Amino acid sequence: MMTPTGGPRTTERYHPRVEARLQVKVLLSGRTVQAQARDISMNGLFLQAHPADSQRALTIALPLPGDRELVTMCTIRRREVDGVALEFGELDWDDLIALARFLHPHLP
Numbered sequence: 871m872m873t874p875t876g877g878p879r880t881t882e883r884y885h886p887r888v889e890a891r892l893q894v895k896v897l898l899s900g901r902t903v904q905a906q907a908r909d910i911s912m913n914g915l916f917l918q919a920h921p922a923d924s925q926r927a928l929t930i931a932l933p934l935p936g937d938r939e940l941v942t943m944c945t946i947r948r949r950e951v952d953g954v955a956l957e958f959g960e961l962d963w964d965d966l967i968a969l970a971r972f973l974h975p976h977l978p
Contacts, residue, residue: 884913885911885912885913886911886977886978887909887910887911887915887916888909888910888911888973888976888977889908889909889976890907890908890909890910890915890976891906891907891908892906892907892910892915892932892933892934892935893905893906893907893933894906894907894915894917894930894931894932895930895931895932895933896917896919896921896928896929896930897928897929897930897931897941898928902931903919905917905918905919905953906918906919907932908952908953910969910972910973911973912966912969912970912973913957913958914944914947914955914956914957914958915932915944915955915956915958916953916954916955916956917930917953917954917955917956918952918953919953919954920953920954921946921954923949925946926945926946927943927944927945927946927959928943928944928946928956929941929942929943929944930942930944930956934968934969934971934972935972937968937971937972938964938965938968940961940965940968940969942958942959942960942961942965943959944956944957944958944959945957945959
């Protein structure tokens with residue numbers, strides 16, 4: 871795996887990411903903005919959007935197909951040309967199970 875600067879990535883992911891073209895609702899001070907997730911894992915997702923540089927966290931609503939909608943605060947962990955990497959905040963057991971049900975068929 872390569873970093874955006876072209877060098878090798880030295881750390882392995884604990885939770886594998888799977889490709890996911892999911893519509894995500896980003897909740898911003900009284901309004902909702904739609905964006906797309908490029909990939910997702912049990913720990914976070916990559917959002918194809920560009921929040922303000924001053925923002926360090928976002929609240930998202932992630933509707934999982936055929937299941938529930940996860941609503942959580944996410945920390946922005948990395949910014950890239952095509953979006954931001956988000957780490958999920960606390961998820962309750964029902965959210966974790968729903969996320970695992972969604973991811974399981976897509977894992978290698």
